């Protein structure tokens with residue numbers, strides 16, 4: 052079965068971490084027609100409710116069940132929970148792992164990995180046989196539903212992503228587009244060193260600014 056599918060094809064997406072990001076992105080993937088398995092929250096009831104309210108082909112399960120047979124998993128946990136969720140997910144060799152995680156300290160005030168490495172690269176060291184794509188970490192969760200609702204309009208917001216595996220990136224780009232963004236390929240996984248601090252800037256503008264957290268961004272090219 053080809054890894055790169057036509058846009059209208061259904062993918063199976065396992066959600067590893069069903070909080071603000073995983074809960075919302077999983078819901079939007081399901082609404083876009085994909086099969087979603089929500090996993091990894093502190094209550095099964097929360098996962099059940101997410102699956103029910105996603106109103107698509109969504110269910111809930113353990114991290115291992117979410118990863119099993121998935122075309123891609125979304126990793127959406129706090130940096131301190133990465134080892135635990137990876138242990139519970141089992142072998143991710145060969146899998147597309149889309150991570151929106153930022154390598155934040157325990158009170159979410161600063162990056163604990165930066166400049167000479169990145170969270171995405173450290174993750175790749177933990178699961179070297181997985182195909183890692185960094186995506187979705189440069190927007191606050193609060194904007195995701197609004198972006199989805201506006202997806203038929205012109206001038207979609209941009210969303211940068213990076214990774215080393217071409218097919219995994221193509222799959223991620225389909226999901227990014229399904230949520231309503233214009234996917235911007237920023238290059239290899241090492242570019243996460245630039246993307247993660249950029250995500251901190253977006254967080255600063257979203258949460259410390261006066262206009263609220265529903266913020267996205269759009270790159271424009273001139274002179275063409």
Ligand SMILES: NC(=O)c1ccc[n+]([C@@H]2O[C@H](COP(=O)([O-])OP(=O)(O)OC[C@H]3O[C@@H](n4cnc5c(N)ncnc54)[C@H](OP(=O)(O)O)[C@@H]3O)[C@@H](O)[C@H]2O)c1
Nearest residue numbers: 069070071072091092093127128129151152153188191192
């Ligand atoms: N939030 C944003 O706007 C945003 C934006 C960009 C990047 N990010 C990054 O995305 C990642 C996820 O962020 P988030 O805001 O979605 O985090 P979150 O809301 O805290 O979600 C994390 C998920 O992990 C679950 N979890 C935590 N401890 C657990 C445990 N011991 N056992 C089982 N499940 C556990 C939580 O369960 P419960 O549901 O029960 O709490 C929740 O479902 C982070 O790395 C963050 O830096 C977030």
